[in-house]
């Protein structure tokens with residue numbers, strides 16, 4: 001999104017303007033309406049400092065002008081930048097590893113029972129470590145030929161999706177990936193004396209990356225899905241966003257299909273067709 005430089009931007013300095021409570025509430029409401037993310041009370045100072053970075057990057061002199069700019073942005077790019085500034089994209093390979101054991105176990109059972117098509121949705125895929133982990137587990141169980149398996153990886157942020165699509169990570173990021181898996185599924189590359197690993201094409205082509213806002217169901221996918229990983233994103237939502245999201249996940253999952261949420265998240269207090277079968281693991285009981 002382009003922006004004309006400010007005529008008097010020489011004095012641009014976020015310290016010159018302060019974020020009033022009223023403006024904080026307006027920005028919070030805007031963020032909630034666009035993404036379902038709730039900014040908790042008491043976060044004003046944190047939000048102000050994160051927004052100050054956007055003001056500096058855009059050469060905008062005050063929070064009020066920034067809000068006008070945000071509201072007028074029809075491209076949707078600034079909301080992505082803003083969400084990136086206020087939320088975290090933290091993720092890593094094999095995060096909460098027990099969840100991948102459950103995937104391994106269930107897919108093996110279904111495969112042994114004759115299933116030959118698997119669909120997995122990674123609902124807040126961030127920079128890609130989670131869907132590539134899912135892909136490695138799927139490849140270990142089902143191989144890379146024969147069985148038809150695919151992963152849909154979505155996120156609201158086009159910035160993280162662009163990183164994920166490259167499948168390229170600094171060596172340090174793969175510290176939780178065994179050397180056997182690294183060797184099997186990644187190519188080593190060297191760029192400007194820095195070592196990287198890039199997911200092999202056979203793994204990359206199993207994952208489709210798309211932008212999707214979890215706060216705006218219904219989603220344009222067809223089920224039935226076998227697994228949904230929706231981890232470490234629901235913490236940002238209130239129950240008005242969570243409930244329709246879980247109902248939509250239940251609609252897309254096959255009966256007995258599995259939803260996994262983050263270890264610190266739960267569906268307590270929300271009535272849905274998902275039955276708890278273990279910590280942060282739910283089975284779809286919709287017929």
Ligand SMILES: C[S@@+](CC[C@H](N)C(=O)[O-])C[C@H]1O[C@@H](n2cnc3c(N)ncnc32)[C@H](O)[C@@H]1O
Pocket residue numbers: 035036037087088089090091092095123124125126127130154155156157160212213214215230231232233236262
């Ligand atoms: C903390 S990361 C979690 C990444 C990964 N699922 C994991 O557990 O490691 C949260 C991700 O949720 C995404 N996110 C936040 N709000 C979203 C929304 N309304 N729709 C889709 N993704 C959203 C963020 O862009 C971010 O990449």
